[in-house]
Amino acid sequence: MILTGPQIASAVERGDIVIRPFRKRQITPNSYDFRLGDRCCVYTNRVLDPAKNNPTRRFQIPSDGILLKPNRLYLFNTEESMGSTHYVPIIRGRSSTGRLGLFIDITADLIDLGFANQLTLQLHC
C-alpha cells in the first residue's frame, strides 16, 4: 500500500509523518517532492575503505550551483527533515533529474521506521 498525496498531507497534520518545512505545493499524486540542501561532502582519499575513516572535504554550494563530475560521489543533505514512526518512507529520484542522468541514492532507498531528520543523498552522475 502507498499513501496518496492528500493522505500524506493529513498524516503530516496529524503528526504521523514529519516533513519540515512542509509546503503543500510539493505534494504529488502519491509522493512528496523534497529539495536538495546546500551542504555537500566529498571524499578526499582515492580508495575508500569501510573499515577505516574516510576523510572528507565539506563545502556549501553557491547559489549559481556546482558541476557534478562522473566517477565521483557527492553527499548532500535534503533541505527537509523527514521521517515517520507510522509509515516506512521510501525515497525516489524525480523523473526529470533521472532523464539528466542523476542518481540520488545508491541502493539505499528505504528509510528506517522512527528516523526523522535530514536525509543524506548519495549523488552521482
Place this chain on the structure above:
Amino acid sequence: MDPFDPRNLNPNSYNFHLGESLLVRVDEKWSRTRIDDTGFILKPGQVYLAATLERIGSDRFVTLLLGRSSLGRLGLFLNITADLGHIGSCSHWTLELTVVQTLRIYPRMPIGQISFWRTAETDAKHYRGRYHRDDAPKPNRDARIVSPSR
C-alpha cells in the same frame, strides 16, 4: 534466513552479509576468486558478482533487496535495477556490485538489507526458475534474452 541472528534486525529490514566468493570479468570471461580477509578492491566501470552469505527467501512474502546507507555513502551499488525478489525463491542472492569510486570490500561484512512485503492476494505461484537455490554468485543464464522469437 539462514543463518539467522536477531542482532541483524533493523526496524523494518534485516542486515545480510557478503559471501566470500566473487566473480570478476577477466578477458571477457567470468573468473571466480575468493575475497580474503585483507579485502578486495572494486574499481569503477566494472561489474562484480558476489553472493549473500545467508540463504534468503520466502514462500509468503516478496523480498526486496536494499543497500545499507553506510555503504551507499561510500558509493557501493548492490544490484542493477533488479531489486525485487520472487515469492518462493530461496538462495544465496547474487549481488551485482558496482562502485562510483574505488572501494575495498571485506568477506562477511554486513553489506545490505532485505525487506519482506506482503502481497495483495495469496494466490501467487512460487518461483522455481533458473536461479532458484543458487548457492554462489551466478552470471546471467538466460540466453533467450536476445532471442528474436520473444
